[in-house]
Amino acid sequence: MALSDVDWSRTAWWSVGAVLLAAVGYVVYSFVGTFVFGVFIYYATRPIYNRIRRRIPQPSVAAAVAIFAMGLPALLLVGYALLIVVNQVRDLDIAGNELFASVPIEAGTLDALTDPGALAASDWRQYVTADTVTGAIDSLGQAAGTVVFLGTGAVHLFVMLAIAFYLLRDAGRLGRYFARFTDRRGTVEAYGLAVDRDCNSIFFGNILNAIVTGTIGVIVYSLLNVFAPPGAAIPAAALVGLIAGVASLIPIVGMKLVYVPVALYMTLRAVATGATGTLWFVAAFAVASLIVVDTIPDLVLRPYVSGRSLHVGAVMLAYTLGPLLFGWYGIFLMPILLVLVVHFVRIVLPELLGGEPLRPYAVDPTYLTEEAPFPDADPEASRGPRREPAPDPE
16 A cells, blocks of 8 residues: 555554553553452442432432441441551561551551550540640651551542442443444444343342452451450451461351361360360351351342353452462452453454354344343333334335
């Protein structure tokens, strides 16, 4: 093709588009953990938003209520549970605790904040004075590292909540736009619907269940230790709760792999030391683990998990390899990549290899559900696109 045949104007605009796409990709890559966690918050709060949307017609108000009345308090509770774990791990002589030791919060302050017994016994009125507030402000001014750490965390939290808010409000509109813009609700609709269904199953079903279970485990076990007899406390209670949450991702046995051995260890310890009178505490630990930590979260979240089409082994590999490859956010990013790859291979690749026109409705049974890709929480919109009535025969 001769140079004179090149549409330089269109080429220039394509170049500008490529540069802009690269810039956006760089931003997402630099804050990929924040973005994927924002997507997780979106899927975790979408069922709540669906219910609120039936009573509050304005999508922005409904999304704000779902995020700030439901999502933010839950995140703060999870953050407090992680703070307890960090404090406990810092005191343990185990490999890898240097990471938690680098958290720029004084050990005394962390001990006071993460001890449920001390918090319950504290008289908070003595701290609400002008001198106390002034002293706290002066201390924050001197602890520059702590201020920077907390400020950076607040900025990331704001971005996560903003991503979840706008996805709740505009995800359905965005999905319909891409479907119309690309192939008039063909391949993109089928692919987007399948990806959305499995992402909802993974995030709201598996990962949210693990986070809820881990948070409940940390809080419950830490509170149990407040009432533990001398020498009968749960060993590394917060860490045991966190590991129980992670173990809930394992099918069938789940967190029983954690609390059953711990209960056996506590029983053997009581028998070996002659403190058989403390076995009531071991029984209390086992009952609390079975009912409060294990059964209740599963009963609450299980009805919302349906339509899973991914292989259990592949999902487990994604959970395992994700944090090893990408860090803490890999447990969110790797399942997303798995879902994208699986449904690309299932829906799009056979048509591409066969050189045939892309007709996903012919091969994708999910079209029969008549749902929109990336459905918004509008109860009317979630029923799928309206079908135009067939014209009357002449």
